[in-house]
Amino acid sequence: MIRTTAWTRFAGVILAVSGSLTQIPPLFAQSVPSGSSSSNQQVARPSTTSSDFFELLESGGDLLVSFFRPHDETPPVDQPRRNSLNSPRHTVETFLEAMRHIEAGREEAWPRALKTISIPEDNQLSGKQVAADLKAVLDRLPELSAGTLPGPEQVSDRDIRRYEIFPAGVDHQWIWDQASLAPRNAVSLKLTDGEEWKFDKETVQGIAELRENLRSIPPRENEDRQGELFLQTFLPMFENTPWWGWFTTLLGAGLGILAGWWGLAFFHRTAKSLEEQEHPVAGQACRAFGPPAVLFLVVIGILIGSGPLQVGATLGSYRWHFIELLLLVCFGWLLVEVIDLIVFASRKTLLNDGDVYMRMGTTILRRAIRVIVGVLLAVFVVQNALNVNLTAVLGGLGLATLAVSLAAQDAVKNLFGAMMVFVNRPFMVGDWISYDGRMGEVMDVSLQVTRIRLLSGEIWTVPNMHFTEDAIENLSLRKYLRREMNIQIPYDTQPEKILQAQELLHEILTSEDVTADGKCRPEEKQPSISFSHFGDYFLNLRVYYWYFMSPSGAGTQRQTERGWLSYLDHCSLVNQQIVERFNEEGIEFAFPTQSLQLSDDPRRELHLQMAEQASQAAESDHARTSKAG
Structure with a gap:
């Protein structure tokens, strides 16, 4: 029996936390190593032999809780920890807890103990005697940890309707060696018509004989040890592995990671060199095969390095399944990269790599293939390596599945x-x-x-x-840009200067350097220059001309190096020539102005005199009209 000292509890907590963060595939019906020590008052006793990773994790959780919570005494009889018959685990826990109360003299626990047993109507034995015999038998069997018995989830997932504790569920060979007579009876539970798990009638009918056969085996101490299965699984690895085994493990893992890092750098340098030598397919092949090869090296390093660890049967199986999972991921990754490389090589060799549409199409195809293969690989791993029924899981999620589907609408x-x-x-x-x-x-x-x-x-x-x-x-699909300019000159510009300004603009836009830079052919696209309108403070000359993307006028921006930035350079060229030519000819540009005329301005004298004469004439007409009346 394992003594949970402070050191063992601390080690168990560390392992529980690390185990809960590591996803290792479950393995049902595997052996659990026995404890490292035993009581002086009983025969060395193995543990039960049925466990999986999730049950082991549950046991680690119990240990973690017990480490931070003081050890509880037996719960009050009216406040049981377990009072349920919905799985073999709950039925056994309910029975054992009730029988401990009865052994302590609390008779009111009998109804709870008896409801776990299916007693035939014609049985002459009393239910209490059957319960006492059953408790005596269970005390003499290898230790029954709660985590090793199927819970409601395991019952539902595996469709279990009968569970045998003895002899199938324990190390029966040890029982045969220790018992005075070879046992012929079994201890099992069945699912009744009322959906309750009870010790079946066959167990009840043979329990007295089985107790007699096991009389030579001393009973276990009645201790409530939380996390016993977890400690039985992990502590032997710490106790039996020598220091050089741990050193070899760390060395192997370190060398694997170092080899992976070196290999990744090698593949990256090789791919870059091949691409510089204009071998894009070979370079892509190095980039494709590099990461899976590196992962393979790391897995091999972990496998070799963890060899000296004395992990026992259960952890040994977990280790092999974990390695298998990593190799499966490596193979799936390699498959994705091979398909991706085939698509890439087809685009480079068989198809027109210069076609933008083809490049984008193959890029989307490569990404879609990655997603599809990745999803199929994940489904395969979950259903086969992890033994998870996705249909049952998705069906059990219910509202969560509906919420996820609604949230995925935007993704679709x-x-x-x-x-x-x-x-x-x-x-x-x-x-x-x-x-x-x-x-x-x-x-x-x-x-x-x-x-x-x-x-x-x-x-x-x-x-x-x-x-x-x-x-x-x-x-990028436009073939040209039509530029619109508004050249504004002041109101005091003479009419001949306005005509001259239009002629200058035409000369500039049809000049050789402007048409060559704009790839425009004036004989086909003549610039349009007009005296368009009168502004608030200016006379407006509106100009239209064209900037083409190709000399023929048929090419689009996508097919050339020209674009918005080259168009801005062309605008600068035209604007600079307009400013230079207008300054040479003395043509000014308008800017916001407002004209004010003063009343004592001599240039307004004629207008004032005419206004006074008009006023006097109006007064004379008014006077003549009054006399006539």
Whole structure:
């Protein structure tokens, strides 16, 4: 029997915390190593032989709670810890707790003990005698830890309807060696029609004989030890592994990680060198096979390094299953990279890699394949390696599944939006677009979002679902830019200067350097210059001319290196020539002004005299009209 000293409790807590953070696949019906010591008053007794990772984790949780909570005495008879028959675990706990109360003289616990037993109506033995015999038998069997008995979850998942504690559930060979007579009876529980787990009729009928057969085996001490299964599993590893075993483990894991880091750097350098030598497929192959190979090296290092650890049967099985899980992940990763490499190589060798649409399509295809293979691999691991029934899990989640499905609506909309972008092609990666009042270059189109680098340098992330409804202006599909200018000259400009200004603008826009920079052919696209209107303080000359993306006029911005920034350079060239030519000819530009005329201005004398004469004439007419009346 293991003594839970302060050191063992502390070690158990550390292992419980680390075990709860490590996802190791469950392994049902595995052996648990026995304790390292035994009582002087009883035969060395093995533990039960049925456990899985989640039961082991539950036992570690019990140990963790008991470490921080003072050890409780037996609970009051009217406040039982367990009073349920919904699983073999709960039935056995209910029975044993009630029988401890009865052994302490608390007779009121009998109804709770008797309700766990299916006593036939024709049985001549009393229920109390059957319960006492059953308790005596259970005290002589290998230790029954709560974590080793199926709980409600295990009963539901495995559809268990009968559970045998003895001989199937314990080390029966040890019983045969220690018993005076070979036992012929069993201890088992069945699920009744009322959906309650009880010790069955066969157990009741043979329990007296079984007690007699086990009389030579002394009973265990009645101790309530929390986390016994966890300690029995992990403590032998600390007690039996020598110091050099731990050193070898750390050395092997360290060498595996070091080899993985070196291998990753090697593959990265090799891929970069191949890409610089214009071997993109070979470089991509190095990038594809590098990470899975590194993971494989790390797994091998862990496997070799953990060899000297005396982990026992249960932890040994967990270790092998954990290694299998890592190798499965490595294989799945390699499969994803191989498919991705095939798509990449097909685009480079068989398809037109210069086609922007083809590049974006293969990028989306590669990402979709990664997601599909990753999901299939995760489902395979969960259902096979972890032995989890996904259908039952999803069905049991109920409202949580509904909430997740509602929350995933936007994700589905974004995925549909990505498909629409791929099918309708409103833009491509590398295109300049204007959306929602912002302008930038499309950097990436993923399955959920599109990333746009704005002119100011920021990355703007837009969910793909917006592109199925909102209008988008694709600037990269335009063949030319038509520029509109308003040249404003002051009101005191002479008429001949206005005509001269229009002629100068025409000469500038049809000059060789401007048309060459704008790739414009004046014989096809003549600039338009007009005296358009009178402004508040200016005379307006409106100018239209064209800036083409290609010399032929048929190429789009996407097909050339020209764009918004080159257009701004062209505007600077035209503006500079306009300023220079207007200054040479003495033509001024208008700026906001307001004219004020003073009353004593000599240039206004004629106007004032005419106003006085008009006033006097009006007075004379009024006087003649009055006399006539």
